[in-house]
Amino acid sequence: MGTLTLNQYQRLFSHTACRQDHEAPGARLVESITPGKDLTSFDALEVYRRGYLVRLTEALGETYEAVWWVAGDEEFFRLAKTFIQCHPSQTYNLSSYGEVFAEFLEKERPFPDLGFLPDLARFEWLFKNIFHLSQHEPVSQETIQAMTQQGNIRFQFGPSVHLFSSPYSVYNTWKLRGTCREEQPQPDWNIAQHLLLYKKHQQIFVKELQPVEYSLLENLLTGLSLEEALDNSLSHYPEMSQPEISQLFQVMIHTGIIQNIEGPS
Amino acid sequence: MNDSYTEAHVLSQPKVGLGLRPIHYPHLETRPNTSVYWFEAISENYMDTEGRPLHMLQLIREDYPVALHGVSLSIASTEGLRPEYVKQLKRLKDRIEPWIVSDHLCWTGLQASNLHDLLPFPYTDEALTLLLKHIDQVQNALGCHILLENVSTYLQPPGSSYAEWEFLTTLAKQSGCKLLLDVNNLYVNAINHRFDPVVFLQAIPTELIGQIHLAGYTDMGTYLFDTHSKPAYPEVWELFSKLIARAPDIPVLIEWDDDIPEFSVLEKEAQKATQIWNYHHGHTHTESVSASIFAHSL
Known part of the structure; x- marks a missing residue:
């Protein structure tokens, strides 16, 4: 050379x-x-x-x-x-x-x-x-309940909290990885899935949401206040019911995805 | 310059460690009693994460000295160091407070097409000058001395004006870095490039060696391949024995990266290294050590 x-x-x-x-x-x-x-x-x-x-x-x-x-x-x-x-x-x-x-x-x-x-x-x-991503310390159930009495609040979610939506059943397919492909029946790919991903105890969890829940949580994740998020989601899902909203809040509490709550300014 | 390696250095006992690998996390999470003196973590596996890997490393660090061993510094690259890499390594070093920070004496590819390999370069004055500059930059950025490891190679680039051991020695003396002497890599290169491994070993002053690696290669027929997928071979143990006889205080690491066995198998490998250390420096000589570990006599 x-x-x-x-x-x-x-x-x-x-x-x-x-x-x-x-x-x-x-x-x-x-x-x-x-x-x-x-x-x-x-x-x-x-x-x-x-x-x-x-x-x-x-x-x-x-x-x-x-x-x-x-x-x-x-x-x-x-x-x-x-x-x-x-x-x-x-x-x-x-x-x-x-x-x-x-x-x-x-x-x-x-x-x-x-x-x-x-x-x-x-x-x-x-x-x-x-x-x-790091795992946050969730706010306590008591804090959430106390803050929700204050009206128009904003939620801060942990850094690991993400939403994923697809017209296909990606999560159901993903769960099959590692199994013997020949032994699995052909999955129905064409089922839409709306997913919440988050970390707890250093593990990743995936929870399937209803479209209306996904919409509301998506709005909250962008930083909208509770009132703004509800208004926005109601414009897309006018049939959204109180039990559906309550159900989502139960999910938010039990998954521990909330890192902080800001009261009305 | 703060040198955590020197601070943590305890004299006259075998300091045999193991590579920290994710497959052993479930076992190590239970904080079992082990015969391991220290662990070595692959820096890149912990530099860009805030998740479980970092959590595990911090847990291990509570109980053991930890070395950070990188594979991507690419210190011999003519494109220079990646500032973001050095920054992330410094961040990890500050978090973990390792007793050793090391990488390889090689380049890994171009920044636009990283080969993610430990690549050979010619041992020339040009390379020496470049390396002295880069080592100075890294050591200043990290605030500690680094160790650089000799790598296995399958070809010799043209133009070398130094033998490998001459280059290593000159570099360490001039830069202030120490050498991580991988005895397996030394042996692999001795066979691949047809030199006497003992000549290499004896040419390196032990005060320049900051750590020893032991691992297994794979014989591919036409060459030896550094796979880290097997226990160290008798020839490698024999070279190690010659080295540790001269340098009792150097930390030793058992490396295993592919087909990784159960933790207990690695512990047994570490015990072999301890046995050899004891043979040379222990109060009680283990008479059967040569028969049980080497195929050849010591």
């Missing part, structure tokens, strides 16, 4: 390790390296190229376990390889790789009859992120 600077060497090496199957490794690199033990130069470089694909595929598989379950091994590995070649990792943390996998599935549509896959991937990415 002789005249190659360290920077030039690293660029050449990196390009060779990321290269696609039909591309030849950089001749200058192949000719100048000394392969280990009984490897050829080509094979020595392949050790690094294979390792790159394996590591990134494993990272995707760890995050998108349910997408893998639905796609099956062969298709998932094919998809992962295509994704990795189109989307090199720019993160220092391998477990953060694959943020745009859902968009990739949306665009690629590898299974035209499985339109729910992008939503399933979005759910899994959200789940992974919630796993790494």
Whole structure:
């Protein structure tokens, strides 16, 4: 190599390790390296190229376990390889790789009859992120009851509290991951699910909500006051009843998702 | 410079630790009595989380010294250090107060296409100058000395003007960092690149070594592959024995990253290291140590 600077060497090496199957490794690199033990130069470089694909595929598989379950091994590995070649990792943390996998599935549509896959991937990415979020200390039931007497209050929710909605039954599908796919009856993908995700005792819980509950909680999560949230949800769900509202408040209390309550200013 | 490593250094007892791995969280959460002196955590697994991994690390830290061992510093990268990485590492270091902070003597890819691997670079003056600058930056940012680990490689880049052990020694002497000497990696490279591992071992002054790693490789036929998926081989134990005979105070770690067995299996590996330490430095020599651990004589 002789005249190659360290920077030039690293660029050449990196390009060779990321290269696609039909591309030849950089001749200058192949000719100048000394392969280990009984490897050829080509094979020595392949050790690094294979390792790159394996590591990134494993990272995707760890995050998108349910997408893998639905796609099956062969298709998932094919998809992962295509994704990795189109989307090199720019993160220092391998477990953060694959943020745009859902968009990739949306665009690629590898299974035209499985339109729910992008939503399933979005759910899994959200789940992974919630796993790494801190767990708040919920306000006590007594505080909630006392504050609700004060009228137009605002709720602050814990950082791990998130909503997820899909026209597909992503949560039901996600729960099947890890089971033997052949033994499962074909799930009905086309059932809408409205979900509340939150953490308690360092574990993530998922609770299915009715659309009206979801709407009200969504409004509260955006920071609207209770009155504003109710008005907003009533405009979309005029049939919303007092028992439904009470039911949601019971959920909010029992799940411990409220971190703080602000009284009327 | 605050050096927590030196502060926590207790003389003349074997200091054998294990890698903290998520598969053992359920066991360790019960806070069992273990024969482990300390734990090593992969920095990246705890840098960007406020969830269970951090909670577990803090729990472990209550009972044990902890080392933070990174895989993504990419200190030999010509693109420089990632400021956000160093910032997050400093934040974790301040939270955990580790007795050792370490990473690898390598680069991991380009920032636009990170290979997430421990990649070889030529041992040149250019690389030495770059590394001295980066080590200084990291040590200043963290406020402590770091350790850098020798990595396994499957090819030798062109242009090296130093042997690996010469480069390591020169770097440690000039930078003030210490070496994390991975005996398995040393052996893997000795076979892959056809040099005598004992020459390597004897060339490194023990005062430059801040920690030892022990692990297992996989023989791929045409090369040895650093997989950390097996117990250390007899040849590696033998090199370790030669090293620990000269340097009794260096902390030792059993590394196992793939096909990770039950915690008790790792404890037995740690006990092997302790046995060898006792053979050289203990009050009671264990006569059967060579027969039980090495395939070859000490």
